[in-house]
Amino acid sequence: MESKTGLVQSVIEGDAEKTQRIVQELLNTGEDAKNLLDTLVSAMDHVGDEWRVGNMFIPEVLVAARAMQEGIKLLRPLLSATDSKVRGTIIIGTVQGDLHDIGKSLVGMMIEGAGFQVIDLGVDISPERFVQAVKKYQPDIVAMSTLLTTTISYMRDTIRSLEEAGLRNTVKVLVGGAPVTPEYALAIGSDGYAPDGATAVMKVRDLLGI
């Protein structure tokens, strides 16, 4: 008989298959889907804490996040619309003219690992495409990344485009990447700045009041 402790353990170990199996077993015994969702999210919070103090590492966090997501897949059909909106939705992309992918992907995966829904738009995303994505997904946060000083100004342009489209007040904006500084983030009207994945997760929580 599997327990919630076993479920937490399977997420921490990053064992997606085991996580799904335990979720299914617990559902069969009549466990409430919302409770199981909370268990999965709390397991991931534990992983996040362990990572912040240096006891776990990014590959382990990511594989734990994947296990959690696999568990949530089984729960989603059983959850009400409110319950299934896990914590918040973030769209993330590298700004126009910049093809750097891995840093942005890593940040996205880390945020996803903390229990948020992340929609990764990819690289070279123009202000217009950010605006379209906001209309389509209605996210809580728009996260932008750049590695180049030559493309950093597209962050400002994207924020302006959101303003012009009348969407700026519907989302929070988070920026990061090597050339970005907290001062620059403030100057272009961003709501937050994160130098790395660790801080990005914390900023997302802050911005959403979690």
Place this chain on the structure above:
Amino acid sequence: MLKIHEQSLEVLEKVGMNVNHRKSLEILAQAGAKIDGIRVHFPKTLVEECLKTVPNRIVYGGRNLKNDLVAEIGGDFHTRPMTGGEGYIDLETRQWRKVLTKDLIEFTTLADGLEQVDYVTSIYPDDMNLDTRDVHILRLLLEHSVKHIEVQPYTGVGVGYMVEMIQAVQGSAEEVRKRPLLSVLTSALAPLQFLPYALDILFTVGPLHIPIELNTMPIAGATAPVTLAGLLLQANIEMLAGITIAQSAFPGMPLMYAARNLILDPWTGLSLMGRMEAAMMAAGMAQIASDLYSMPSNLFGPVSDAMSADGQAAVEHMMNALIPALCGASVIAGLGHVEHCYTYDPILLVLDNDLIGMVRRFMRGIEVTDETLGMDAIIRVGPGGNYLIDPHTLKYFKSEYYTPKTVNRFVRNVWNTKGKKDANQLAKERASKILAEHTVEPLDPKLMIELNKIVAAADKAAAEGKLTHAYGGGSIGSLVDVVTSGGKV
């Protein structure tokens, strides 16, 4: 390299060495050496016979089996801090002072707690009775570490008491022979001499086969030829003489080839050791020891002429540790010191711990197997993918890398918020944490009483002016006066 061996034999036979020690002279005479006063001419055949009985494998016992070490040709290297320094840089105030007893305890606790430091060494406090200091130091080392202990006695007189203490801890002479908890440094005096105390030490520990770190420290341009090759030749002559004396007296006695070098600075007149050439000579010594004589070597080692843990210390420690390790040294000695072997810096000991971790990682090399080549992973991930959570990454991301504990791994903004700490500050914090948390398994109270009795006996003998060279070891060679013609001290 063979030329170094041949020329060493030639000098040992033609010029010989001053051996200022009666017992040694008797034994060497019996073994066929030509003796003229204290000058010993070593026949080639005698030296070569003695080289045959030198062990190529030495066990260094710890207080428990877990801390036992084996030094052997082709094996992994081990590490120890510097012995014999007299200065200490305060962990908190960073001010220099003469070593105090509390510094000995602090440094030893750190060495015991640091995972890359394999054994501990004697440090010389200034606030102790100098006559019996060696004996007091050994008791403190026994109390504050479970690792193997190496001492560098400055006189022959206390060694008998030390041997008795080690027998008390290990329970029997047999156990001491099997996995000696103690090893002892003794030294030739360049050029081409052995002083009485150095050989008293040998004859006191010899019967129990307590390993000797056979040392010489010629100064290039002052007490040895100025050339790198010339220094290597002279150091080797001194090593071979020491080996011949030790093996003639105690066949099979474990010896470490511990030739070291200093370089006379032609501007200041100081004997320096942080230079690249010092590392090159250590490399040569490591190769001579392993390739010519199949002897474990004990060499410097992370050494520096810097005044404290700074950029110079970092550079000099790394090159001086990595290069001899690459050339097959069995022990990398000198951790935690600055100022050409004079001063201990506890912060540098913590930094050296990571440095040794890096050197060990280097020595492990790049493992090349079908599995580590990761072709399957490359095929799996394909163009444009990533390896962040590929099973291959998860399997190897930890074991493939050594992760230092006292370096910065942040972007600047994060580093700013974490207090802008440099490596020295990180090392200081780690030192404080170890000192606060590390515990050493206490010695049995009964054993402690026994050790205290031995120490008290040494103190009493010293107070009565009766410290005897013959204590404990039995067959001690007594002092002969330094002969003015050759034995200048």
